[in-house]
Amino acid sequence: MRHTASLLLLAACSSSPPYPEFAGDPALPLEVELSIRDVSGGLTTLADGMRVPLIEAPQGGKTIFVAVRARNLYTGAVELMGLVRDGTVDGQDPILGLEKRPVDFALAADGWAYPVEPDQLSSYSNIALCPNYKSSRDIYEEAYQVTVEVEDRSGRRGGRALMVTPYCGVPAEEQSCRCQCAHGYHHGQCTVGPNRSAVLASEVWR
Amino acid sequence: MKRLAVAVLLAMASCSGEDPPEEFTDVHNDPANTTGVQFQTPVFEVAQGVESQDCYFFNMPDLNNGQDYWIDHVRLGSNPGSHHANVFRVKTIVALGTPEQGDFVDDGECFKSANWADWPLVVNNQNDTAEAGKGYFDWQLPSGVAYKFSPGERIMVQTHYVNASTQTTPYHGRVALDFYRSSLPNPIEMGTLFATQQSIRICRSNQTPTYHGSCAFNKGGVTIAAANGHFHSRGTKFEILKWDGVTAERPDTSSLFYTSTKWDDPPMTIYQDPGAMQVAEHGGVWWSCAYEWSEPLAEVGGCAALDAADKQQAGDCCYTFGPKVETSEHCNAFVYYYPKVDRTDITCF
Numbered sequence: 040m041r042h043t044a045s046l047l048l049l050a051a052c053s054s055s056p057p058y059p060e061f062a063g064d065p066a067l068p069l070e071v072e073l074s075i076r077d078v079s080g081g082l083t084t085l086a087d088g089m090r091v092p093l094i095e096a097p098q099g100g101k102t103i104f105v106a107v108r109a110r111n112l113y114t115g116a117v118e119l120m121g122l123v124r125d126g127t128v129d130g131q132d133p134i135l136g137l138e139k140r141p142v143d144f145a146l147a148a149d150g151w152a153y154p155v156e157p158d159q160l161s162s163y164s165n166i167a168l169c170p171n172y173k174s175s176r177d178i179y180e181e182a183y184q185v186t187v188e189v190e191d192r193s194g195r196r197g198g199r200a201l202m203v204t205p206y207c208g209v210p211a212e213e214q215s216c217r218c219q220c221a222h223g224y225h226h227g228q229c230t231v232g233p234n235r236s237a238v239l240a241s242e243v244w245r
Numbered sequence: 246m247k248r249l250a251v252a253v254l255l256a257m258a259s260c261s262g263e264d265p266p267e268e269f270t271d272v273h274n275d276p277a278n279t280t281g282v283q284f285q286t287p288v289f290e291v292a293q294g295v296e297s298q299d300c301y302f303f304n305m306p307d308l309n310n311g312q313d314y315w316i317d318h319v320r321l322g323s324n325p326g327s328h329h330a331n332v333f334r335v336k337t338i339v340a341l342g343t344p345e346q347g348d349f350v351d352d353g354e355c356f357k358s359a360n361w362a363d364w365p366l367v368v369n370n371q372n373d374t375a376e377a378g379k380g381y382f383d384w385q386l387p388s389g390v391a392y393k394f395s396p397g398e399r400i401m402v403q404t405h406y407v408n409a410s411t412q413t414t415p416y417h418g419r420v421a422l423d424f425y426r427s428s429l430p431n432p433i434e435m436g437t438l439f440a441t442q443q444s445i446r447i448c449r450s451n452q453t454p455t456y457h458g459s460c461a462f463n464k465g466g467v468t469i470a471a472a473n474g475h476f477h478s479r480g481t482k483f484e485i486l487k488w489d490g491v492t493a494e495r496p497d498t499s500s501l502f503y504t505s506t507k508w509d510d511p512p513m514t515i516y517q518d519p520g521a522m523q524v525a526e527h528g529g530v531w532w533s534c535a536y537e538w539s540e541p542l543a544e545v546g547g548c549a550a551l552d553a554a555d556k557q558q559a560g561d562c563c564y565t566f567g568p569k570v571e572t573s574e575h576c577n578a579f580v581y582y583y584p585k586v587d588r589t590d591i592t593c594f
Contacts, residue, residue, distance in 0.1 A: 097556070098443030098566060099359030100594030116451060122493050133490050133527045138442065139457035143450065155450075159557040161565075165444045167594040170362055172463035172587075173490075173527075186493070219362065225589035226365045227336030 062152040063110035069197025076104035092208020101169035121164025126184030169220040178220035272322030285421035300355035307396035317391035317427035322381035326414025333364040365590035366437040391432035436585030440593040448563035452538035460593030465526030490527035534576035
């Protein structure tokens with residue numbers, strides 16, 4: 040399911056941010072719905088078992104970008120924490136990537152709160168998974184657990200965890216992605232040929 | 246002594262600012278380093294209003310009959326006005342030219358952060374004091390620990406000088422690097438962890454954000470030897486904590502081992518008690534960067550300049566990730582640890 044319509048609704052609100060205000064029902068627990076961004080910027084609602092694209096972030100690293108909408112929380116500044124675990128041991132297995140960031144949320148017409156600047160990568164959880172030094176498996180085509188937790192200014196917290204299977208989401212970067220995201224990656228392991236112009240320094244500068 | 250790139254001392258008829266006082270001396274290589282590796286840049290001008298970002302390259306010499314060798318003491322010096330000097334190993338290169346094009350790159354590809362994925366850190370220095378003899382990060386590594394290098398290994402010295410509003414270069418720029426050969430028979434290998442939180446925005450509408458990142462070592466049982474953090478003038482507090490690698494919460498303050506509240510003079514902290522700096526299995530570091538937005542100066546273009554540089558075109562006067570001190574921000578952690586495991590240093594985005 041695409042969230043584009045909801046995001047457009049939000050755009051109408053964001054010229055005059057209606058926050059802080061409460062989105063939803065204070066008597067209910069904070070509810071979170073996650074979406075995944077693809078390489079063209081489209082959003083797909085995240086479901087258990089879904090394949091999710093690893094994308095070379097502008098800053099480098101192969102990253103999954105997880106979008107959040109939430110309700111039953113105060114809008115305004117919200118803390119997003121996104122992480123990916125190995126997923127084979129419930130709750131206590133190693134975290135392969137984690138980051139936490141503040142994002143401004145505003146109430147949209149559909150009753151959910153969305154990031155005020157929904158198109159910005161900084162409004163997503165940017166969970167960098169590669170280079171991969173930690174996982175005992177390849178990152179791509181293997182199942183991992185992605186979690187996003189939300190906390191508003193009042194301390195209300197909620198989150199969602201789902202099993203996903205990352206894959207190399209940009210065909211032109213397939214080779215470098217599979218190399219950086221492979222089990223046992225180390226610096227200097229990946230060269231991707233003349234089209235991407237990355238070559239081993241030791242081969243050029245003998 | 247192996248001099249790989251002997252500095253070409255340019256005649257500086259007109260330098261960046263005032264004439265240096267008599268007691269001032271440029272940073273320079275250590276004449277006592279007779280068996281190791283030396284590199285120094287030319288002396289160069291940094292004009293008023295300029296941020297100068299350059300990369301110099303050299304290959305490690307053959308000091309051991311074609312075999313790997315060890316370095317257990319590093320000395321990296323910068324003339325005043327240096328924003329940073331970073332030394333990386335260059336594993337792969339992307340659009341960095343050919344040997345025929347020389348060993349110098351001005352700006353460009355060498356400052357593109359995506360390339361850090363394959364440029365493991367060796368050493369960095371943020372010290373830029375003008376006090377005579379104090380512009381060096383001079384580090385004898387912990388007892389029994391050394392860096393390993395291979396003959397021919399490609400090294401990049403990245404310099405960044407600023408002569409603008411938030412930072413000035415009073416005289417002229419120069420960086421000097423000494424690697425001292427180790428005589429240890431079988432040292433423990435030093436590794437580095439370079440971690441950067443890059444998708445950041447410090448905006449007029451959200452003026453005091455804090456960003457957090459995490460980075461795990463590939464194996465447990467390592468000891469942190471030194472650390473420092475790097476951000477620009479909107480940065481108010483940089484913290485690095487030991488992290489167990491499994492808990493999705495900021496570690497408590499007992500795990501805090503590095504704090505910087507001075508963006509322009511961040512400490513390089515050397516840890517003397519190895520027993521207190523060990524990291525558990527699965528563990529790593531958690532770091533955070535806190536910022537406070539400030540009105541950009543008119544001479545750098547004010548909010549219009551920031552808005553023009555904002556790829557998202559939010560029109561919110563946002564400082565975003567980038568190397569320019571005046572108009573962008575950083576959130577970079579440099580951590581030195583041992584033993585290096587499985588042939589690799591660590592880079593986290």
